[in-house]
Structure formats: C-alpha cells, structure tokens
Amino acid sequence: MLGIGSKFLKENSALSISSTFHKWGSPRWFYQFSARLMPWLAGLSLLLLVGGAVWGLAFVPPDYKQGNSFRIIYIHVPASAVAMGAYMTMAIAGAIHLIWRMKLAAMVMKAIAPIGASLTFLALLTGAVWGKPTWGTWWVWDARITSVLILFFLYLGIIALHQAFENRDAAAKACAVLAIVGAVNIPIIYWSVEWWYSLHQPASISFTGQSTIHPTMLRPLMATLSGMYLFFGWLLLLFVRVEILDRERNTRWVQDLICGESR
Amino acid sequence: MYFESISDLLRMSGHGPYVWFCYGVSALVLSILVGVARSRRKQAEQQIRAIVRRKKASTSSTSQH
Numbered sequence: 001m002l003g004i005g006s007k008f009l010k011e012n013s014a015l016s017i018s019s020t021f022h023k024w025g026s027p028r029w030f031y032q033f034s035a036r037l038m039p040w041l042a043g044l045s046l047l048l049l050v051g052g053a054v055w056g057l058a059f060v061p062p063d064y065k066q067g068n069s070f071r072i073i074y075i076h077v078p079a080s081a082v083a084m085g086a087y088m089t090m091a092i093a094g095a096i097h098l099i100w101r102m103k104l105a106a107m108v109m110k111a112i113a114p115i116g117a118s119l120t121f122l123a124l125l126t127g128a129v130w131g132k133p134t135w136g137t138w139w140v141w142d143a144r145i146t147s148v149l150i151l152f153f154l155y156l157g158i159i160a161l162h163q164a165f166e167n168r169d170a171a172a173k174a175c176a177v178l179a180i181v182g183a184v185n186i187p188i189i190y191w192s193v194e195w196w197y198s199l200h201q202p203a204s205i206s207f208t209g210q211s212t213i214h215p216t217m218l219r220p221l222m223a224t225l226s227g228m229y230l231f232f233g234w235l236l237l238l239f240v241r242v243e244i245l246d247r248e249r250n251t252r253w254v255q256d257l258i259c260g261e262s263r
Numbered sequence: 264m265y266f267e268s269i270s271d272l273l274r275m276s277g278h279g280p281y282v283w284f285c286y287g288v289s290a291l292v293l294s295i296l297v298g299v300a301r302s303r304r305k306q307a308e309q310q311i312r313a314i315v316r317r318k319k320a321s322t323s324s325t326s327q328h
Contacts, residue, residue: 053286057272057282058265059264059265060265061265062265062275062276067276067278068275068277068278068279068282069275069278069281071275071278072281072282075285076285079289114296114299118292118293118295118296122292125285125288126288130281130285133277133278133281235296235297235300238297238300238304241304242300242303242304242307245304245307245308245311246310250314254311255311255315258308258311258312259311259315
C-alpha cells in the first residue's frame, strides 16, 4: 500500500515539475504572467531607488574619513552588485538553454546583455568619479577594477556575438557558452579585494558577520540596493516581452494581441 | 536634512560635482535603457501589424478571383 502510494506521489511530483517547467518555458504564458508583475516591480523599485537616494544624499551624515564623496555608494554599490547578479542570471539562463533547449531562456539571456553592460558601465564610471576625490586618481589597474572592466567586455562580447550570427539558434548557443565560461570572472570580482592588495575598500556589508558600515549609512543602501534589483527585474521583463513579440510574430495569439481580437 | 541649506546640499563641501554627476549619469543611462526597450516594442508592434495587413490583403485578393 505504502509502495503504491509513494510511487503515485513520485509520478505525480515528476509530472508537476515537468508541467511547471513547461509553463515557465511557454512564451505566451510568461508574457501574460509578467504583465501582472510589472506594475508592482515598477512602483516598488522607483519608490526604493528614489527614496533611498534622497535619504542617502540629503539625510545621512557624511563619512568621517571620506566626507561627502561617500554618498556615491548609494548608486555605485547597487549598480555593481546588480551587474554581477545579472551576469550570473545570464549564465544560468545560458545553461538552461543549452541543457533543456528552452527558448525563453535564450530570450532572457539576450535581454540581460544590454542591461548588464549599462550597469557595469555605471559601476566603472561612478567608481572612477568616487576615486578622484577619495584616492586622488580616477583609475588604477588593480584587481577589482580590472576584473569589473573584464565583466564589461564580456557583456559587450555577448552583445556582439548575438549580432554576428544570422541564425538565431546558433547565436544563442555561442552566447550561452561564452556566458558560462565568463562566469568564472564573478567570484574573482567578488574576492579580488581580499586576494590582492587593492586601493578598493573591502566589502562593507557582511551576511555572515558584523557589517563594517554604520546602520544609519546602511539602511539607505539596503533601499537602493533592493530597488536596483527590482528595477533590473522590471527592465528585464520589458526587454524579454519585446523579444517574445518579435519571435512569435507569426503566431495567432501575438497577432490578436497587437491588432485586437476583432479582425 | 543633514545640510543647513539647499546650496550646502548642492555643494557638499566641495564633493558636490562628483556626487551629483554620478546620480545624473545613472538616471540618464537607466532612462535610456527604458527608452530603448520602448522603441523596440513599437518597432515590433509595427512589424506585426504589417504582417497582419499583408495576410488580410492576400486573403481578400484570393477571394476576389
């Protein structure tokens, strides 16, 4: 009896996993589901980003060593963290596309590249501008900054690779491989400030131990950091939805959606 | 507010230009991304409308013959 029950359970859960996977892989389902999610993402991310920025710019006291230049942290850290998180998402999407040939994963991968490149550009630029009054230089070729520059080139490489192929599937496969191989750079960026001597300060936020940043400075950072993650999510959906419309343009549901049901 | 006045907030005792530049460029880049997504969407919608128009035209021309 028990044997039959557990067998049934196993088959049932296998069925539900595969049907969930199927549902998530369906562009049409994803398009409709994301429409419900987007207003929440947009509203919450704007609230957190603008609120956190105003808080960090005008209300938090200056750093006792760096003075007011430290306020750049509220945009520099979110841009850098989400640029890295976006890359990992892109590499995972690439792996899912390679293993299960999920089309939606290829669309996610393609959509992340321009967003990630822009965020990495912002991380480098705000870092340079922060470096000038704090370190006395715009740029040093140290491990942290150089590895983030490599991240920027990886994103550009994926954008270029997408455009280099006529065939969409070949492009997706090549990009997936590059994204996965390039993922080795992410832990290098993360630990670079500890592995090598660097001008860059080590991480101020710790999830396992005591953060070295004062709580009054940390709270607005948490706001802009989570705001940036949500904003990334919203932007990603925006780009993926365009990609879905573009690829499914010959299907009935897309044509009905754009031109209205009555035709 | 931490600062005494708005001009104090803008100056940030000399660091103002650095800080405000960072926030300005970030706002600009993020809005450009949104703009790019919006214009791509418009493009995709136009292409889909063109496909539907062609399809309609070909079905009506075949029914005339």
